[in-house]
Amino acid sequence: MDRRKFLQLSGAGIGASMLPLSGNVIAESKLTQSGMDVAVKKELADAALNTATKLGASYADVRIGRYLNQYVVTREMKVQNVVNTESIGMGVRVIANGTWGFSATNDMTSDGIARATAQAVATAKANSKYQQEPVQLAPVKGHGEVSWKTPIQKNAMQIPLAEKVDLLMEVNKAALDAGASFVNSMLYLVNEQKYFASTDGSYIDQDVHRLWSPFRVTAVDKKDGGFRTREGLGMPVGRGFEYLDGRAEDKVQSQTVLYGNSYDMVEDARLAAEQAQEKLSAKSVTPGKYDLVLDPSHLWLTIHESVGHPLELDRVLGYEANFAGTSFATIDKWKSGKFKYGSDKVNLFADKVQEGSLGAVGYDDEGVQTGSWDLVKNGVLTNYQAIRDQVHMLDQKASHGCCYADSWSSVQFQRMANVSLLPGEEELSLDDMIKDVEKGIYIVGDGSFSIDQQRYNFQFGGQLFYEIENGKITGMLEDVAYQSNTQEFWNSCSQICDKRDYRLGGSFFDGKGQPSQVSAVSHGSATTRFDGVNVINTKRKLG
Incomplete structure (x- = not known):
């Protein structure tokens, strides 16, 4: 070089x-x-x-x-x-x-x-x-x-650089005009x-x-030098530049975010600046048990870490441990046909075909035509993610079509498919869900996380936190993280909004292997409620 x-x-x-x-x-x-x-x-x-x-x-x-x-x-x-x-x-x-x-x-x-x-x-x-x-x-x-x-x-590579720069400058200006210190x-x-x-x-x-199209907005308190950030809530996608042609009629609107199959990055930057400033004076959370209402912009990461990785067959077998460890979801649990990964409402599936997803391709890197398959059905573990030289270990006859390499110079191996949570079958909106929560927290956006080497015990943060009392959002909270283990968490799932609220999140650079490779993968869900989850206060105390 x-x-x-x-x-x-x-x-x-x-x-x-x-x-x-x-x-x-x-x-x-x-x-x-x-x-x-x-x-x-x-x-x-x-x-x-x-x-x-x-x-x-x-x-x-x-x-x-x-x-x-x-x-x-x-x-x-x-x-x-x-x-x-x-x-x-x-x-x-x-x-x-x-x-x-x-x-x-x-x-x-x-x-x-x-x-x-x-x-x-x-x-x-x-x-x-x-x-x-x-x-x-x-x-x-x-x-x-x-x-x-x-x-x-719209092929993004064919969009003139000047147009891309103009968009980003408009995004930055919107954030600065709304009070951001940095963007x-x-x-x-x-x-x-x-x-x-x-x-x-x-x-x-x-x-x-x-x-x-990520961004990060920072608001600084000029009195004491404290600061808070809010990252963009648009997601990486398997789409063209039309994704950034956000229009109000195309969007899903929740308490804090406007986005859907197209994304208004400028509006999100303006909201981010306002919300970063609001976070400066938000109430610090009181630790305890809460019912959590998790937006898809947050839940995708929990799915990725607690479902996507532990159901990769090479991790289950102990053949792979790099970056994400092995798995608690061992073969004996699957063979029993009774292992309760989650509540009866939890239906998790893998796919490589969902339009707009990062993992969508017609064929994987072994020439297998892609499709979708169940991982958890009505709460019970039913399958893993496996490729051509693995499926015989499951007594299965066909590859799942999830073999991938990140370059011509890298050997293809088993990678995570898109792993998603099916929306609820009964009509249920975000407002409907919140009105039944007595003591809860509504979480939007992904944040820091930690999970053990068997993908079992974990802690997740987020971008925005709103306190729910007696069915109403009462204000913003800060210093929130929740702790659980994978089986306990998914068994606490009590409600899932319907397909109108279903959205994709995802990772552009999911790491695995040695030498390391990256892959892009999406995770979909609708807003979902989990009952009685332990919430801690992450604020660092000095002295």
């Missing part, structure tokens, strides 16, 4: 440590240039598959990828940085002597691909002497030549052009788009 590229990447500002800043820095104009012709991709893929077969591989798959990223970072009324990156290459995975082998290259010539394929086969054969059991792949029928694209209306706002844009081919007979071309 040369000095110029280092300075460009390292100056990305807040959140830069999370960014997968790989690839070459490019001019903005290259973001809209066409990638490799699909016929050329097929020719290169066939070269790899044929080489692998000739060298003794019983199975092979190839992923040719072009990964485009744009990051626009601002603070107050200045642009801090704009970074455009491109990464192009091929990864080949094989089974030889019953063992996996993998290699990758950015030498996109026939010779370069042949060398990488030979390396993958050699790696598999070398590792096979230590393999105790041969890899067992669930069968996948070849799909032939197919394609899939994120259903977008950062950003755009993270991703386009993955992925081609998959395998000896099963699939040639799959996919064009995946994602967008995230």
Whole structure:
């Protein structure tokens, strides 16, 4: 990496440590240039598959990828940085002597691909002497030549940079005009052009788009120097730039936030500034047991940590522990068919198809056509998330379609699907839910969290907290966090709003593995009530 590229990447500002800043820095104009012709991709893929077969591989798959990223970072009324990156290459995975082998290259010539394929086969054969059991792949029928694209209306890469900067400047100005002391706002844009081919007979071309528009507003008390923050409540999405065309008629309106399938970032920034100032004088919470009313902008993270990660099969089996630990939800609990993960109202499902979600693709990185499946049904644990070489351990015949790699240079492995909570079947609004709560707290937005290495005991904060007394919101609270364990928490679920309130949250950079990879994943829910949850006061006491 040369000095110029280092300075460009390292100056990305807040959140830069999370960014997968790989690839070459490019001019903005290259973001809209066409990638490799699909016929050329097929020719290169066939070269790899044929080489692998000739060298003794019983199975092979190839992923040719072009990964485009744009990051626009601002603070107050200045642009801090704009970074455009491109990464192009091929990864080949094989089974030889019953063992996996993998290699990758950015030498996109026939010779370069042949060398990488030979390396993958050699790696598999070398590792096979230590393999105790041969890899067992669930069968996948070849799909032939197919394609899939994120259903977008506006390709974010084609929107002029000036328009993006104007939007962020408008966001920052709205926050400052409303009393914010500081504000950062950003755009993270991703386009993955992925081609998959395998000896099963699939040639799959996919064009995946994602967008995230976070911001953070800070209000400072000039008398004592105290400060409070409020982050944006818009969510990362698998949508185009139309997501930022927020209009009042498209939104879900709750006590504190306006957003839905489109997002008014400017209005949210104005609200954030007002609410950050209100937090400066908000009452500190009294610890105790409360009924919690959790907005989807908050609950997504609790789902991610207490359901998504512990139901990844590799964590359940103890094969994976990086970043998120293993799992309390062991195979014996699933086999019993009686393990109460939650109350009868809790129905949790995994999917890779929900429109607008970060995880939505037509096919996973093993060529499996994606779908949805139950994880918890009427409160009972019914399944996990598993891929082609895992499902035989569950006596199942088909992969769940949740295998993913974050780059052509990374080997694909089991990743979290979108994991979501089904909305309630009976008509129930937020106001209906709150009016039945005698002593509670309404929580909006995600905050800090902590969870143990078995994904069981946890603590979660948030962005905004409102006290509920005798069915009414009486004012803002501060210093709130709740503690529970996964099974106790989900069994305390007593009400879920209906599908009108269902919304997606999610993570743009969910980490896993070693070497580490990131993935983007969404979690949906409607506003949900949990009874009798322990709430603590997080305010630090001096002296």
